[in-house]
Amino acid sequence: MRLNVNPTRMELSRLKKRLAVAERGFKLLKDKQDELMRKFIDLIKKNNKLRKEVEDELSMSMKEFMMAKAAMSSDMLEEAIMMPVNKISLDIAVKNVMSVNVPAMKFSVESDEHAPIYPYGFAQTSGELDGAIKKLYDILPHLLELAEVEKTCELMALEIEKTRRRVNALEYVMIPQLQETVKYITMKLDENERNNITRLMKIKSMMQDQDL
DSSP: OOOOOOOOHHHHHHHHHHHHHHHHHHHHHHHHHHHHHHHHHHHHHHHHHHHHHHHHHHHHHHHHHHHHHHHSOHHHHHHHTSSOSOEEEEEEEEEEETTEEEEEEEEEEESOTTSOSOSSOSSSSOHHHHHHHHHHHHHHHHHHHHHHHHHHHHHHHHHHHHHHHHHHHIIIIIHHHHHHHHHHHHHHHHHHHHHHHHHHHHHHHHHHHHHO
């Protein structure tokens, strides 16, 4: 469907400029969409790999906890892990990936680097609890990375969908409308030109007949 405009040379020139801008914008957005999809697929693969690793590590830690729970009384287990010795802070910054603002997470442990990670003495606790605590401590960087990657995937998926809608709007609505309107105005101007030439030829013929 063409645009409702007056078929003038000025309008034709304006629409040709709009069409050129729309086609250039379409190419840039299509390139952006393709690159976003490539990065998104890489992130999904990374996310799946990280999730499996984290789930496996968490599963092993939970097994250690279950074994510790079997070897210790509930009160003793609760008392052992009640007071953590390390304080962990999380810093969330923002980085730009293909015009998408995604989180960049970093955590730091606010304690003496030589301090033990176990919030209890070893006299009345089991080795399984030590193993569970150590595994959870080691999982934390991977868990944080997983959260960062998953959020990045979510934000990039939204950007891909937004870019896809804009690409489709240009490809299937705006550009065809402009092309159809340019074609219509060109046809009208050519028709007017032919009519003018026909009128001029008739006038010339009439003037020649009068001279005779």
